[in-house]
Every structure is written in C-alpha cells, then in structure tokens.
Amino acid sequence: xxxxxxxxxxxxxxxxxxxxxxxxxxxxxxxxxxxxxxxxxxxxxxxxxxxxxxxxxxxxxxxxxxxxxxxxxxxxxxxxxxxxxxxxxxxxxxxxxxxxxxxxxxxxxxxxxxxxxxxxxxxxxxxxxxxxxxxxxxxxxxxxxxxxxxxxxxxxxxxxxxxxxxxxxxxxxxxxxxxxxxxxxxxxxxxxxxxxxxxxxxxxxxxxxxxxxxxxxxxxxxxxxxxxxxxxxxxxxxxxxxxxxxxxxxxxxxxxxxxxxxxxxxxxxxxxxxxxxxxxxxxxxxxxxxxxxxxxxxxxxxxxxxxxxxxxxxxxxxxxxxxxxxxxxxxxxxxxxxxxxxxxxxxxxxxxxxxxxxxxxxxxxxxxxxxxxxxxxxxxxxxxxxxxxxxxxxxxxxxxxxxxxxxxxxxxxxxxxxxxxxxxxxxxxxxxxxxxxxxxxxxxxxxxxxxxxxxxxxxxxxxxxxxxxxxxxxxxxxxxxxxxxxxxxxxxxxxxxxxxxxxxxxxxxxxxxxxxxxxxxxxxxxxxxxxxxxxxxxxxxxxxxxxxxxxxxxxxxxxxxxxxxxxxxxxxxxxxxx
Amino acid sequence: xxxxxxxxxxxxxxxxxxxxxxxxxxxxxxxxxxxxxxxxxxxxxxxxxxxxxxxxxxxxxxxxxxxxxxxxxxxxxxxxxxxxxxxxxxxxxxxxxxxxxxxxxxxxxxxxxxxxxxxxxxxxxxxxxxxxxxxxxxxxxxxxxxxxxxxxx
Numbered sequence: 033x034x035x036x037x038x039x040x041x042x043x044x045x046x047x048x049x050x051x052x053x054x055x056x057x058x059x060x061x062x063x064x065x066x067x068x069x070x071x072x073x074x075x076x077x078x079x080x081x082x083x084x085x086x087x088x089x090x091x092x093x094x095x096x097x098x099x100x101x102x103x104x105x106x107x108x109x110x111x112x113x114x115x116x117x118x119x120x121x122x123x124x125x126x127x128x129x130x131x132x133x134x135x136x137x138x139x140x141x142x143x144x145x146x147x148x149x150x151x152x153x154x155x156x157x158x159x160x161x162x163x164x165x166x167x168x169x170x171x172x173x174x175x176x177x178x179x180x181x182x183x184x185x186x187x188x189x190x191x192x193x194x195x196x197x198x199x200x201x202x203x204x205x206x207x208x209x210x211x212x213x214x215x216x217x218x219x220x221x222x223x224x225x226x227x228x229x230x231x232x233x234x235x236x237x238x239x240x241x242x243x244x245x246x247x248x249x250x251x252x253x254x255x256x257x258x259x260x261x262x263x264x265x266x267x268x269x270x271x272x273x274x275x276x277x278x279x280x281x282x283x284x285x286x287x288x289x290x291x292x293x294x295x296x297x298x299x300x301x302x303x304x305x306x307x308x309x310x311x312x313x314x315x316x317x318x319x320x321x322x323x324x325x326x327x328x329x330x331x332x333x334x335x336x337x338x339x340x341x342x343x344x345x346x347x348x349x350x351x352x353x354x355x356x357x358x359x360x361x362x363x364x365x366x367x368x369x370x371x372x373x374x375x376x377x378x379x380x381x382x383x384x385x386x387x388x389x390x391x392x393x394x395x396x397x398x399x400x401x402x403x404x405x406x407x408x409x410x411x412x413x414x415x416x417x418x419x420x421x422x423x424x425x426x427x428x429x430x431x432x433x434x435x436x437x438x439x440x441x442x443x444x445x446x447x448x449x450x451x452x453x454x455x456x457x458x459x460x461x462x463x464x465x466x467x468x469x470x471x472x473x474x475x476x477x478x479x480x481x482x483x484x485x486x487x488x489x490x491x492x493x494x495x496x497x498x499x500x501x502x503x504x505x506x507x508x509x510x511x512x513x514x515x516x517x518x519x520x521x522x523x524x525x526x527x528x529x530x531x532x533x534x535x536x537x538x539x540x541x542x543x544x545x546x547x548x549x550x551x552x553x554x555x556x557x558x559x560x561x562x563x564x565x566x567x568x569x570x571x572x573x574x575x576x577x578x579x580x581x582x583x584x585x586x587x588x589x590x591x592x593x594x595x596x597x598x599x600x601x602x603x604x605x606x607x608x609x610x
Numbered sequence: 611x612x613x614x615x616x617x618x619x620x621x622x623x624x625x626x627x628x629x630x631x632x633x634x635x636x637x638x639x640x641x642x643x644x645x646x647x648x649x650x651x652x653x654x655x656x657x658x659x660x661x662x663x664x665x666x667x668x669x670x671x672x673x674x675x676x677x678x679x680x681x682x683x684x685x686x687x688x689x690x691x692x693x694x695x696x697x698x699x700x701x702x703x704x705x706x707x708x709x710x711x712x713x714x715x716x717x718x719x720x721x722x723x724x725x726x727x728x729x730x731x732x733x734x735x736x737x738x739x740x741x742x743x744x745x746x747x748x749x750x751x752x753x754x755x756x757x758x759x760x761x762x763x
Contacts, residue, residue, distance in 0.1 A: 096726055097728060236662075262693075
C-alpha cells in the first residue's frame, strides 16, 4: 500500500515538475523570440519621452522697476487624430472659435499624413479663447458627449510688451521662433533666452526622476526712465508735426556715467505686432536712427574742433579772428553759412555765430595731424560700443584715404564731409561735460540671475582733453547760448550747447533747400547731470536748427529736470551750501 | 550489545511525525517570510508609485503656477502702463507739472533715489534644491561610500 502511494506521489511530482519546466522553457523561448525584440523596442518607445524644458525668457524693466517686456501664456490648439470621434463637429467648433473657416480646419484634420497622430490646428491662441473651448469641452463631457474628443491645448510663453510702442527702438522685438531682433532683445538674446534643457522623462511613476532645474533667462534692468521716455517721445512726435520734419531722434544721457535715460526715434512700432516692421522700415538702419543712421550733423561738430584747439593751446577763448567771410583751404574757398563776413570775433563769437570760416581757420592753425588725432580720440569713425544691436560707425575720412583732400581739413572742422550718429557725438561731447573723461554710452543698468543682481559699472573711453579744456569750452558754450538768447535756454538752469544745421549731400552736391537740424547741450554748467541730443530730419517750417531743434532741446530739458529731480541752479546751490 | 545500541538510537531518534512537523514548520516559516517580504515590497512599491505620481502632478502644478505668475505680472504691467496711468490721471483731474510750479524743500540726509533693486536679499536667496544622497543611493553604494570615506563606525 505504502509502495503504491510512493509511486503515485512520484508520478505527480514528475508531472508537476514537467509542467514547471515546460513553463520555464516556454518563457525563455518567448523572451528570446523575434517578436520579443519588437515588443521590447515598442516598450522602450512608450516608456517615456524626451522633453525639452524651455526657460522663461528674461524680463526687461526700466530703471524704476516698470516692466517693459514680459511673457504671457498662449496655447497651441491641436487634435489627437486617433481619439477624434466627429471630424465635422470638430471642424465646425474650431473654425468658429479660432477664426478659421470650416473647410480650412476640416482640410487639416482629414488630409494629414497617415503616420501623424497629432495635428496642430492653430498656435498662439490667447487664453480667453482656450478658456471658452475648455468650458465647452467640460459641458460636453458632463453630457457624455464625445464629439470633441481628441481636442487638446499645449500652453507656452509668448513675448509681451505692456507699453506697446514705448521705447520700441531700444527694446527690439522677439519673433515666434524665440529669437530677438534689434535693440536689447537682439544684443542680449542669449542671456534673455536662457538655455533649454532636454531630459528623458519616464512614464513609469516608479522611475520618477528629478527634473533638472531650468533657470529662467536673465532679467535685465535698463537705464531708461519710462516716464521720461514717454515724454521725450511725445515731444519728438509734436516736433515732427510742428516743424514738418520727416523723422527725428532725441537722446537723453547722463554724461557722468553714460547711462541713457531716454532714446526716442521715429517711426516706432507696436512691439506686440512685430510684423509691422516690414511696413514701417525700408532697412534695419532706420529702426533706431540714434545709433543706426550716420549723417552729416554740421556745426555741432564745431565743439570738438574747438575742444581740440583749446586743448593743444592753438587758441584761447580770447583769441581774436577777423572774419572776412571766406577762407582758402586746399585751394578751395570755404564760406560762412550766410556767405557774409562777421569781422573781428573771439572764439566765443565764432561758436555763437557758428562761423565756418573761423573754425576752418582754427583747424588749419592746429594742423592736419593734430586735428585728426583729436577726432580719432573723440571716437569719430568708430562705433561707440553701446549695448544695442545695429550700431553704425559713421565715416571720418583721414589723410591717406583715397578720397581725402586737403580741403577736408577745413570742411570737417565745421562738420561737413564727416558722418556720425547722434550717439557718437554725445559720446565725444561727454568728455566736455565730464571734465575731460569720455563715457561709453549704455542702456543696461543691471542683470538679474538666480536671485542676484549684477549692476553694470560705468565704462570710460579715455580722456581726449583735459578737465581745464572741458570747463573752458563748457563756459564758452554757455555764454554763447546766453548771448544769442537761444531758444534752447531753460529758465532757472544754466546750460551749454551748440546748434547744427547741415545741408544734405546728394549725388549732385549739397541740397540747399533741405537740412538736418541738430542740437547738443548739457547742464547744469557747474555740475552737468544730463546731456541731450536733438536731430530733426528735413524740417519744413525752417531749415535752421536754432528755430527747430533748439526749442525742442529746451522742452526736453524741461521734462528731464523734473524726471531726475533736479532743482533750479539757485535752489540747488543754496541747499548745496548747507 | 547490538540490541542495546539499537535501543539507544531509538531513544534519541525523532519520531517520524516529529520530523515531518519540523519540515512543514520550516516550509511554513519560509512561506511566511517570503509573504512578508512580498508584502513589504508591494507596500514600498505602492508608496513609491504614489510619490512618483505626486511628483509628476506637483511638477505640472509648478509649471502652471510659473505661467500664472508671468501672466499676472504682464497683466499688472498692462494695467499700470504709461498710457493707462496718464489717462487715469487726466480723468482724475491731474495735469503735467511745470518746472516753475515745483517747490523744492531741503531735507537733511536725503539721498537721491537709486535705480530699483529687484534682487532678493542675499540671505533670502532660494538655492537649488539638492536631494540628499541618502534618498537615492542603494545599500551597497552606501557601504561603498562609507568604506571609501574611512570605514563604518
């Protein structure tokens, strides 16, 4: 009996062992089959996906913390084709809400390649529209209606400019591909955009990994004063209307450190509609005339000639010059703007009456080498290095150039035959307003990254003249403004400045009927806190800058002293003595 | 002599049923042990899965919050833009001031306002969150690290 049980047990054990071994063999066989490889590959495909984490583009603020460029959420509206139940309903709803035609949506949904599982119907859809669509989806879901199944929304950021066209020429813009064009957006594109990070994200929650932190793009704080910028743009727009000028530019800068407080040019564009660029501008140089367009500025350059002459000791403010109305330089006759002789003048008179003949004489007295050496030290013909994209560097012909002639010494001395941008002249003139030390203009005040603020220090670009020369010339320019009761004067504040009326060169010589009217000035004379440049292109009511650019300068100065809390000289000196 | 030896052996040999019970007991012990380990494994795995899901959910929430922050900031800037503020000021009866209308008062110790500082104070800066190694390394890695760093106390 016992023997029988033993045999039965043995058979049972062997049977079970056989089944077990068969299961194991089958498992091994399945796992090493051809199909297993396919399953493994498919499994890997669906185990997770590479996700690219894009950092939020850095914001841009003005010096007082007002947001000039931020980000807002927009949506990509798409359909998972595999989950779509009713193509007609989907086409009708999306066509209605996304401002598309039924046919347009239907065509996208039905004519996509067979391998596509998901199709984007429209991108950059605003949050309000998406909210409406989401509510509709919810209502249908509550009613167990599946006609919009497959509809999905993917949020992402889009650049937004709350101030619309304010400072548009300084900021630049960002296109849908996330790249910055012009101004700050282009110059600091890499900093603002940050670095995207691509990570393999498993779907299995057991394999949840730590997603590396993607730092946002660097936030920038600009030197611009938003309120002053708005006022200066308003003044510029009014000036174009009042004087019938084609275009213009105004810059306000702190000559002590090169901080640009306002930079207005025309035309400006609403940065939220960057496609307007193609309607508004013929080429990139027009986007910001302050830095991108070099022109013959005329007599404003005389302050540099006079600075060089004073610095070399060629003249003093009291040096006498008898103006006969013309002078020969390099065999060519140079005349005054009114073609009249002005008789005996000192150097202040030469600047006050803006006498070409006098300044040409000053340059010849100084000598060619000395004159061009100073112009080079003032940065003419070189870019300023301002931190904005698209800077032009102008042209200063120098001896040795194939198109330089001896007469150029005389004409260059009063600003003819030399092209500069408004910012170039401001940089050069900053040496006069800043005790001989020339500043590099800049727009970036600070950078913010990972909670730390890094302030940008002022940069200086050499000392082309001595502080004594700077003081002397500033005083001469202040006296000349006061003597002619210039329209540039601002009651309560002692200012220094110079007009510039330049005929426009054409292929057939200089156009006598059209001019570029410019004015550069700074103040207060005893401690300059601001420097202003005004450029009006082809004013119609008067060709003279004294009647167009100078009054504009005064208006800008009026707003500037309010914006920077600068009391009138009398008050300031009175309080300063306490 | 042989009979005596057999008696002694019988006296010290376990009864067959006792040996059987020992085998069954050992098997049951192993089974219970394996069951406990399996239960523990299931519990830990379930917890890890829940935590993983929560991490995924929190990650989505963080991104959504960042988007909301950016949207609100931009919306605030829209509502306080120059054009809007000027319009509101005009509607409230204000007008731009002229230099002659300004009165300046001497305030001892007054410091001219400096441009805005947007950064946090250095000690309140949030540093990157770094997961301690204790949460990610295996027991073997922990032993290895300890040995390399001077032994286990």
